[in-house]
Amino acid sequence: MATSIESHVVDITTCAICLEKLNIPKYLPCLHTFCESCLRTYITAIFEKEHKQSIECPVCRTTVTISKEVNTPDEWAKVLPLNFLIVGLLEKEKLRDHKTMHGEELKLFCADHHTPCCSMCVSIHHRRCAKVLSIEDAAMEYAKSDEVKYLKTHLANVDYDVKVIIKDRSSAKENIDKDYKRKQRDLEVIFSDLVAKINDLKVRREAELLKIYNEVKETIDTTLIFFQNKQKNIENEKQIIDAAVNMASNVQVMIEVEKLKKQVEEHKQVIQSKTKEIVNYELLLQDVENITKLAEQMEKACQISCKKPNTYIALSSVTVTPNVSEIFSCCRFGQHTCSWGVKGAKQDAICVSLSKEIELYGLLSYVCKDALATCDVTATVKDDTTDLVVVKDTIDSKVAENNTVKIMFPKPVKLLANKKYHVVVVMKGTSWCYAGGDGETVVDSNGVVFTFNNSPLSNNGTNTNAEQIPGFVFKISDEL
Known part of the structure; x- marks a missing residue:
């Protein structure tokens, strides 16, 4: 058989x-x-x-x-x-083909460069490398490592991200279709009782609408098809690594994993670059009220255009800066020190109100003193007793700037002007964490005045003067 x-x-x-x-x-x-x-x-x-x-x-x-x-x-x-x-x-x-180079079997493995090689490769390209093993010994070490698990995890992450993007673009396509139909009906009502000249203008405006709609739809379809094909590639790569683990030798698994690791990095780069290009669309009819009043101005009235609201997609394999031009951050502390324990499960909280409506994209958080340490964080924004957003994240000290990182929300949260909100953070780690000091109760950041008050939800010492929740990442709603 x-x-x-x-x-x-x-x-x-x-x-x-x-x-x-x-x-x-x-x-x-x-x-x-x-x-x-x-x-x-x-x-x-x-x-x-x-x-x-x-x-x-x-x-x-x-x-x-x-x-x-x-x-x-x-x-x-x-x-x-x-x-x-x-x-x-x-x-x-x-996978079943035994690879060769320079006419020789690949019997050696350079651990410094993570690549199989022959004796000639070693003498030419790897003579200064610190660790060159026989390929069998390297494969034995490889089998004991977490490389396959690491690859599967990151492959799963990029697969998840592609599915998230496909879902987002499918929703965008559905919304733009509905929007097109709504605006098409609006145009029909507007132009139904107008004379021949206006009917002629109607035809031109519908053509503009259709053109923009088709352009937008084509843009969305292009991105959608791209990531659908990317998903097929990833599914294929997942099948390959599963086949390698189940059917191939350790040497072959190692070679295939190293090859697919490069593919994963390429997936990440493509996701990162393509996601930055993603925007949502909204078709607009401008100056509609002038149509029924001033027929002679119809050439300038009811213009067709397309609004592109800000788009933010939360991904797991890469960090993508929101595709907006005016994302700000504010900090309420004048200085920080390393004096905050994060071994318990107590919660830090602060009360904040705003002078303007904003879109809250995330929070600023301090990191652990140990540059190699991570800390699990649960952040919640509350409107009275209602949770507006709850996000769990692991903050990494290695990616911090000035001992601070951004905890980004899955999607922006709208905060209204002159309304009090409570921001609650629970940090769990194994070492000391940085904390702020010289806090200000009123902070003016890019025209938005943040007013801070002590929160009754805080039971770990955070207040208007010191400790945690240094600031916010936001956009002014009026500029959307």
């Missing part, structure tokens, strides 16, 4: 046209799979010889009709779907 299954795997990973291993495997509606380049050549030959707008599958002869949106064989070959199953099988076959 094992031989039969293996033969079948070899068969489905071979292109029926060129009889070589599939390269960029694309499948037809009948599910037969071929190399993209082989399909391109085959389609070109059919078009040139028979002048048809359809082809037959080279295996089963099922007729496949060309899409009206496709103009060339090259375009048709490119839009055919990729066979991710075959891609996965080909990757699994690669």
Whole structure:
């Protein structure tokens, strides 16, 4: 049975046209799979010889009709779907290949550079490296380490982030569709009783609306499709590492993990760069009230535009700065010292009111004195007895600036002007933490006046003068 299954795997990973291993495997509606380049050549030959707008599958002869949106064989070959199953099988076959370099078996492993190498590689590129082991010894050490667990964790994180982004973009697409339909109905009501000149203007404005809608929808679809494809890649990589752990040797697991670690970092970089480009949209109709009053001004009235409200997506694998131009932070302390124990579970709290409405993106928090230590934090913003947001985070001293880090919320919280809120923080760690001093009860930050009062919820010493909850990360709502 094992031989039969293996033969079948070899068969489905071979292109029926060129009889070589599939390269960029694309499948037809009948599910037969071929190399993209082989399909391109085959389609070109059919078009040139028979002048048809359809082809037959080279295996089963099922007729496949060309899409009206496709103009060339090259375009048709490119839009055919990729066979991710075959891609996965080909990757699994690669795991069974013993790699060589410079014509030699890779019998050594440089721990400094995390790469397998041959004796020539060692003599040329790794002669100054402190730790070069036999690849078997390195694999034994690798098997005892947490590298596979680490990779799985980070792969799960980027997979989670991609799903979060896909969910966010799907929601944005649904909202812009609804918004488009609402605004379309508004336009219909506005223009229903107007004369021919205004009807002509209506057509132009609808065209503008449709153009902006299509542009926005295309932008959202592009991001959505990109991350959907990215998710497929990640799922494939998860299958590969699972297959390697279950089927491959320690050496092969080590090699595959090191290769996929680079892929994970690339995923993170792509997520970080792409997420910064993400914005939400809102279609706007401007100066609507002038339409019914001044028909001669219709050319300037009811303009179609698109508002882009601030977008913030909370991710787990990377930190993305909110895509807004005016995010501020304020601090209520004049200095800080290291004198605060975080071994207990008591809560620090402060009461704050604002002169203007703001969007609260997060809190500032001090870190542990030990530069290598972490501290678990639970932060809550309360409106009387109602929790507006509760966030749990692990703050890392290594990423602190001036012994302070930002604890960002999953989404901004709106705080109203002249209303009192209580901010509560519970810190749990194994060492001493920095704490603030010389606190101010009134802080003016970028035109917003923060007024601090002692909170009855504080039972760990934090007050208007000293200790924890040094400040906030916010945006002024009037500028949204």
